[in-house]
Amino acid sequence: MTALGFLLDAAVVLLLVGLATRLLLTRHLFEAIVLFVSYGLTLSLAWVRLGAPNIALAEAALGAGVTGALFLNTYQRLTERIGDGPKSPLLEDDGSRDPPAWFKGVLGGGVLLLVLGAGWALLGAGRRPAFLPHEIAARLPETGVQNPVTGVLLNFRGYDTLLEIAVLVAAMAGVWSLDRGSRRFGRARGEPDEDPVLHALTRFAVPVTVVTAVYLTWVGSTEPGGAFQAGSLLAGAGVLLTVAGVLPPPTAASRPVRAMVAGGMAGFILAGIAVLPLTGQFLHYPEGWAYPMILGIEALLTVSIAVVLVELFVDVPAVPEPDPALESVDPSGDPLGRALRGKEGS
Amino acid sequence: MNPVDLYMLAGIVITLIALYAALTRAHLFWKVLAINLMGTGVFLILLAAPSRRTPEIADPLPQAMVLTGIVVAVAATALALGIALRVIARSGLPFLPDGDEEDQGSGGSAGEASR
Amino acid sequence: MTEFELWSTVVIFGPLLASVVALSARPALLRAGLVLGSLSTLVGSAGLWRAVALYGPGRHPLGGWGQPLGIELWIDGFGVAMLAVTALVGALTSLYANSYFGDLSELSVRDSPAGRGARFFAPLWLLLWTALNGIYLSADLFNLYVTLEILGLSAAAIVTLAVSRQATVAGMRYLLVSLIGSLLYLLGVALLYVQYGTLSLEGLAAIGPSGPIPAIALAAMTVGMAAKTALFPFHAWLPPAHAGAPAPGSAILSALVVKGSFFILVRLWFSVYGGGSPEGLILLGVLGSGAILWGSILALRQVSLKRLIAYSTVAQLGYLFVMFPLLIPEPRLWNADAWTGGLLLAISHALAKAAMFLAAGNMSYAVAEDRLTSISGVAHRLPMSFFAFGVGGLSLAGLPPSAGFVGKWLLLRSAFETAHWTWIAVIAVGGLLTIAYVLKVLRYALDRDEAPEDFRPVPRRMEWAAALLALAAMALGVRALELVELLLVGGPFPW
Amino acid sequence: MPADLTLTLVMEVASGILIVAGCLFFLAGTVGLLRFPDLYCRLHALTKADTLGLGLIVAGLVLQNPVWPARLQLVLIWILALSAAATVCHLLARSSLAAGIEPIREPGGSSAGVTSAGEDR
Structure with a gap:
C-alpha cells in the first residue's frame, strides 16, 4: 500500500x-x-x-x-x-515582447542556483521538536470548536481572518473603482432563459447547493469546511441564478449588494469590539460564548464571501476600443483636473 | 525519499519557475497566472516542509495560513485581471511598455502633443 | 483592559470600521467615514504615545491568547512614531481629498471618466490606512503578510483611480511588483516557520535566527520588501505610479505606503535578526547611496512636476537605507544617533513629501497641466501652495530648523563618530542635489511676473492642507527632542 | 464467521472489479476526448464514458463502505455529477451549434479533427 x-x-x-x-x-x-x-x-x-x-x-x-x-x-x-482573428497578440503571445536573452539567462541561472540551494537546505534540515501543534491541540477545547483549522482561523488567529476579509473587500472596492458598472450579464430579470435544461438544473441544483453551503458552514467547527468553502459554493449557485436570469446581476450601484459585501467585515469587527469591555482584548470571546459567536461570524462571512465572488465573476466588462482621449499620456497627470476643465470649457 | 519530500521539492521548483516566468513573460495574463502558480508553490512548501520536520503530529497552523493565502490570491487575481483589461482597453495591447519608453513619454513628446 | 489594548484597538479597527461606512458611497457617509478614520487614528495614536511614554513598550494579545499561539500587537516607540505621522498626514490628506473629489461630485460625477471610480477613493484609502496601522503594530510574521496584501491591493487601486493610460499602466506594474514582493516575503515566512515553528517576531528574536534556511528566508524577504519600497535598483515602477495617481493618492503613496515595507525591513533586520550580517547591511547602504545619487540626478532632469517629486522619493528613500550600516558600526553595538536620525528622516520625509505632492496637486489643479513650464507664475496666484512646496522642499533638503535637518545632522554625527567618510560624502552630495531640484521648481513657479490667465481657483481647504503639512515638517525640527525620546523607547532591539 | 468472511471477500472482489471497470471507462473517455474528430463526438465520449465510469467507481466504493450515510453520500455525489455533466454537455453543444460549428457527418472526419483539445474553442 x-x-x-x-x-x-x-x-x-x-x-x-x-x-x-x-x-x-x-x-x-x-x-x-x-x-x-x-x-x-x-x-x-x-x-x-x-x-x-x-x-x-x-x-x-x-x-x-x-x-x-x-x-x-x-x-x-x-x-x-x-x-474571429485568432492571431491577435491578446490571445497568442509570440514572445516578441519578452525581455532580452541575457536577462533571461542571468535570471534563469539565479533561479536554478536558488532551487538547488533551497532544496539542499530544506532536505538537510532534520527533525525538530514540535511545540506549537501540541499547544494548539491542548488548548483547542477552549476555542469552542473541534476542527483545529477553524480554531486557528477564527479564534487563535481570528485577527488574520478579519484582515483576510479586508483583502477581499479591498479587491472588491478596487474592481468597483474601475467603474465597469452595470453591464448586462446573462438575462435581465423576468426574462428567463428559454433553455429548459439549464432551467431544470437551476431549479434542482440551487437548493442542493444552498443546503450544502449551510451544512459546510455549520460543520466547519468540527470537520473540514467553513465560511470560505461554503461561500464559494454559494457563489456558484449565485452565478447559476444570474446566468439563468433569475437574479439581477449584483453591482456596486445596488445598496443591498454593498451592504452584504461590507456586512461580514462589519459584523466581525463589531463582535470583536463587543467583547472588549468583558475580556479586555479584541476578539477575546467570553467563556462559553466562543462557539455561538464563531458560528454567527462564519454565517455572516459566508454571505459576504458569496456576494463578493459572484460580483467579481459577473462584473467583467466588455473591452472597448482604445479611446484616443485617454490613450495618450495624460499631460496633467491628473485626470480629475482635466475632466473639470473640459466641463468648464464646454 | 519520503513522499512529503517530493511535495516540498515540487513546491520549491514551482515557486521559482513561476517567479522566472512572472519576470520574463511579457503578456500580462501569463504574469498573473505565474503569480498564482508562485503562490501555490509557496503553499506546497508551507504545508509539506513542517509536516516533514515534525511527522508525529499534524500542524493546523500552516493549513490555516494556506487557506488565507488562497483567498488572498483569488482577490489579487480579480483585481489584476480587472486592471489588465483596462490596460488593454487603453493601449490595445496586453503588455506593459518598457520603463524607459514611459519615462520619456511623460515629459517631452506627449506634453508637446497635447498643446 | 490596558491603555495599550484600548488605543491599539481604536487605531486599527477605527479606520477599518470607517471603510465599512465609506463603502456605502453616499457623499455624506464618505465624509463621515473619512472623519471617523481620521479621528480614531489621531486619538488612538496620541493615546498610544502617552502609554508608551509612561510605561515603555506594551503589548495587546488579540483574542487573549498571546504569542506564539495567537497574534500579538507590539507597541514600541518606532511603531508609535510611524502611527502618529501616518495619522497626521492621513488626516490632512483626507481633508484635502474631500475637497478634491467632493468638488467633482457637484459637477455631476457621472459624466467624467474618473467620476464614479472616485467614489471608492475613501473606502480604499481607509483600508490602506488600516493596513499601515496594522503593520506598525504587528508582531507576527504571517499577520504582516496579510496587511501587506491589503496595502498592495488598495494602493494599486488608488493609482488606477486616475483613468489615463499612463496611470493604468503604472497601476498594473505596481500591482505586479507588489504581488511578487509579497510572495517573496511569504516564501521567507514559510522557510522561517519550517525552521523554527513559530510566527512570532518576539519568539524568533529570542531564538536568534542563523543558518542557511534563515539566511535564504531573509534574502527572499529583503528582495520582496526592497522591491515594494522601490529601493534602487528596483525603483523603476515608482515614478510613474506616484506621479500618475490622483493628487491625494500621490501624497499617500509617496509619504506613507513605501514606509510600510521599510518598517518591515527594519523590524526583520534588527529586531528579529539582531543586525543580520555586516555585509548585508553594507550592501543595503550601498544600494541606498545609489538611490540617493541616481534618484536625485533623474529628479533634476524631469520636466513634469509630479514626476520630479516622485524621483525625489526614490532619492530620499535611499537615506533610510544608509541608516542600516551606520546603525551597527560594530557587531553587538548600536548607534542611537543613526537610529533616531534615520527614522526622523523617514518621518520628516512623510510630512514634507505629502506637503509637496498636495501643493503640486494644487498647482496642476489650477492650470490643469503638470509640466514645469506650465506652472510658471503660479506662485503669484497660489502663494500658500507655493509656500508649502518651498518649505516642504527645504525640509527635504535638510535646512534648519526642519526635522529633515535634525535627522540628517544625527545621521551625519553617527557617521563622523565611526569615521565612515563614504556615507558622509553621499549624504552631503544628496543634500546639494535636493536643493538643486527644489530650486528648479521654485524658479519655474516664480518665473513670470504676472499670473497665468488660464487659471482655475483652488479650494481653500486644499491649500490649507498642504501648508499645514509643510509647517508640521518645519515645526517638527523645533520639537524633535520629544520624537527622539519616543523613538528610543524599545530601540532597534525591543526583545 | 466463515460465512461473513466469505461475504466480505466476495464484496471486496466485486468492489475491486467495479472500480477497475470504472477506471477503464475513464480511460476510454479520455482516449475518445483526444482521438475523436469534432466537438460533438468528444462531448459524447467525455460525458457518457466518464459518467458511467464514475458510477461504477461509486458502486465499488459503496460495497467497500459499511456506513449507510456515507453510502448515501456517495450516491448523491454521483447523481449531482451526472446532472451537472448532462447539463453542461447540452449547453456546450447548443452554444456550439448556435455559433455555427457544424458536426461532422461522415466517418473519418475532416482535417479539423486532429487539433488537440486545448486548441479549439
Missing part, C-alpha cells in the same frame, strides 16, 4: 510540475487557462495526500474554480473584442 501510495504521490508531483511548466511555456492563452484549472484540481489531490482536506476543498472551489472562471470570463471578453 505504501509503495502504491508513493507511486500516486510521484505521479501527482510529476503532473503538477509538468502542468506548471507547460502552462508557463505555452503561447496560447486558452490552453494556459485550461492547464491552470487542471493544475488546480491536481493540486487539490496533493492537498488530500498531504492530509489537508480543508485546503483541498478550498483549492478546488476557489483556486481552480473561481480563479479559473475569472480567467475564462476575461478571456471571453477578449475574444468578443477581436472577433
Whole structure:
C-alpha cells in the first residue's frame, strides 16, 4: 500500500510540475487557462495526500474554480473584442515582447542556483521538536470548536481572518473603482432563459447547493469546511441564478449588494469590539460564548464571501476600443483636473 | 525519499519557475497566472516542509495560513485581471511598455502633443 | 483592559470600521467615514504615545491568547512614531481629498471618466490606512503578510483611480511588483516557520535566527520588501505610479505606503535578526547611496512636476537605507544617533513629501497641466501652495530648523563618530542635489511676473492642507527632542 | 464467521472489479476526448464514458463502505455529477451549434479533427 501510495504521490508531483511548466511555456492563452484549472484540481489531490482536506476543498472551489472562471470570463471578453482573428497578440503571445536573452539567462541561472540551494537546505534540515501543534491541540477545547483549522482561523488567529476579509473587500472596492458598472450579464430579470435544461438544473441544483453551503458552514467547527468553502459554493449557485436570469446581476450601484459585501467585515469587527469591555482584548470571546459567536461570524462571512465572488465573476466588462482621449499620456497627470476643465470649457 | 519530500521539492521548483516566468513573460495574463502558480508553490512548501520536520503530529497552523493565502490570491487575481483589461482597453495591447519608453513619454513628446 | 489594548484597538479597527461606512458611497457617509478614520487614528495614536511614554513598550494579545499561539500587537516607540505621522498626514490628506473629489461630485460625477471610480477613493484609502496601522503594530510574521496584501491591493487601486493610460499602466506594474514582493516575503515566512515553528517576531528574536534556511528566508524577504519600497535598483515602477495617481493618492503613496515595507525591513533586520550580517547591511547602504545619487540626478532632469517629486522619493528613500550600516558600526553595538536620525528622516520625509505632492496637486489643479513650464507664475496666484512646496522642499533638503535637518545632522554625527567618510560624502552630495531640484521648481513657479490667465481657483481647504503639512515638517525640527525620546523607547532591539 | 468472511471477500472482489471497470471507462473517455474528430463526438465520449465510469467507481466504493450515510453520500455525489455533466454537455453543444460549428457527418472526419483539445474553442 505504501509503495502504491508513493507511486500516486510521484505521479501527482510529476503532473503538477509538468502542468506548471507547460502552462508557463505555452503561447496560447486558452490552453494556459485550461492547464491552470487542471493544475488546480491536481493540486487539490496533493492537498488530500498531504492530509489537508480543508485546503483541498478550498483549492478546488476557489483556486481552480473561481480563479479559473475569472480567467475564462476575461478571456471571453477578449475574444468578443477581436472577433474571429485568432492571431491577435491578446490571445497568442509570440514572445516578441519578452525581455532580452541575457536577462533571461542571468535570471534563469539565479533561479536554478536558488532551487538547488533551497532544496539542499530544506532536505538537510532534520527533525525538530514540535511545540506549537501540541499547544494548539491542548488548548483547542477552549476555542469552542473541534476542527483545529477553524480554531486557528477564527479564534487563535481570528485577527488574520478579519484582515483576510479586508483583502477581499479591498479587491472588491478596487474592481468597483474601475467603474465597469452595470453591464448586462446573462438575462435581465423576468426574462428567463428559454433553455429548459439549464432551467431544470437551476431549479434542482440551487437548493442542493444552498443546503450544502449551510451544512459546510455549520460543520466547519468540527470537520473540514467553513465560511470560505461554503461561500464559494454559494457563489456558484449565485452565478447559476444570474446566468439563468433569475437574479439581477449584483453591482456596486445596488445598496443591498454593498451592504452584504461590507456586512461580514462589519459584523466581525463589531463582535470583536463587543467583547472588549468583558475580556479586555479584541476578539477575546467570553467563556462559553466562543462557539455561538464563531458560528454567527462564519454565517455572516459566508454571505459576504458569496456576494463578493459572484460580483467579481459577473462584473467583467466588455473591452472597448482604445479611446484616443485617454490613450495618450495624460499631460496633467491628473485626470480629475482635466475632466473639470473640459466641463468648464464646454 | 519520503513522499512529503517530493511535495516540498515540487513546491520549491514551482515557486521559482513561476517567479522566472512572472519576470520574463511579457503578456500580462501569463504574469498573473505565474503569480498564482508562485503562490501555490509557496503553499506546497508551507504545508509539506513542517509536516516533514515534525511527522508525529499534524500542524493546523500552516493549513490555516494556506487557506488565507488562497483567498488572498483569488482577490489579487480579480483585481489584476480587472486592471489588465483596462490596460488593454487603453493601449490595445496586453503588455506593459518598457520603463524607459514611459519615462520619456511623460515629459517631452506627449506634453508637446497635447498643446 | 490596558491603555495599550484600548488605543491599539481604536487605531486599527477605527479606520477599518470607517471603510465599512465609506463603502456605502453616499457623499455624506464618505465624509463621515473619512472623519471617523481620521479621528480614531489621531486619538488612538496620541493615546498610544502617552502609554508608551509612561510605561515603555506594551503589548495587546488579540483574542487573549498571546504569542506564539495567537497574534500579538507590539507597541514600541518606532511603531508609535510611524502611527502618529501616518495619522497626521492621513488626516490632512483626507481633508484635502474631500475637497478634491467632493468638488467633482457637484459637477455631476457621472459624466467624467474618473467620476464614479472616485467614489471608492475613501473606502480604499481607509483600508490602506488600516493596513499601515496594522503593520506598525504587528508582531507576527504571517499577520504582516496579510496587511501587506491589503496595502498592495488598495494602493494599486488608488493609482488606477486616475483613468489615463499612463496611470493604468503604472497601476498594473505596481500591482505586479507588489504581488511578487509579497510572495517573496511569504516564501521567507514559510522557510522561517519550517525552521523554527513559530510566527512570532518576539519568539524568533529570542531564538536568534542563523543558518542557511534563515539566511535564504531573509534574502527572499529583503528582495520582496526592497522591491515594494522601490529601493534602487528596483525603483523603476515608482515614478510613474506616484506621479500618475490622483493628487491625494500621490501624497499617500509617496509619504506613507513605501514606509510600510521599510518598517518591515527594519523590524526583520534588527529586531528579529539582531543586525543580520555586516555585509548585508553594507550592501543595503550601498544600494541606498545609489538611490540617493541616481534618484536625485533623474529628479533634476524631469520636466513634469509630479514626476520630479516622485524621483525625489526614490532619492530620499535611499537615506533610510544608509541608516542600516551606520546603525551597527560594530557587531553587538548600536548607534542611537543613526537610529533616531534615520527614522526622523523617514518621518520628516512623510510630512514634507505629502506637503509637496498636495501643493503640486494644487498647482496642476489650477492650470490643469503638470509640466514645469506650465506652472510658471503660479506662485503669484497660489502663494500658500507655493509656500508649502518651498518649505516642504527645504525640509527635504535638510535646512534648519526642519526635522529633515535634525535627522540628517544625527545621521551625519553617527557617521563622523565611526569615521565612515563614504556615507558622509553621499549624504552631503544628496543634500546639494535636493536643493538643486527644489530650486528648479521654485524658479519655474516664480518665473513670470504676472499670473497665468488660464487659471482655475483652488479650494481653500486644499491649500490649507498642504501648508499645514509643510509647517508640521518645519515645526517638527523645533520639537524633535520629544520624537527622539519616543523613538528610543524599545530601540532597534525591543526583545 | 466463515460465512461473513466469505461475504466480505466476495464484496471486496466485486468492489475491486467495479472500480477497475470504472477506471477503464475513464480511460476510454479520455482516449475518445483526444482521438475523436469534432466537438460533438468528444462531448459524447467525455460525458457518457466518464459518467458511467464514475458510477461504477461509486458502486465499488459503496460495497467497500459499511456506513449507510456515507453510502448515501456517495450516491448523491454521483447523481449531482451526472446532472451537472448532462447539463453542461447540452449547453456546450447548443452554444456550439448556435455559433455555427457544424458536426461532422461522415466517418473519418475532416482535417479539423486532429487539433488537440486545448486548441479549439
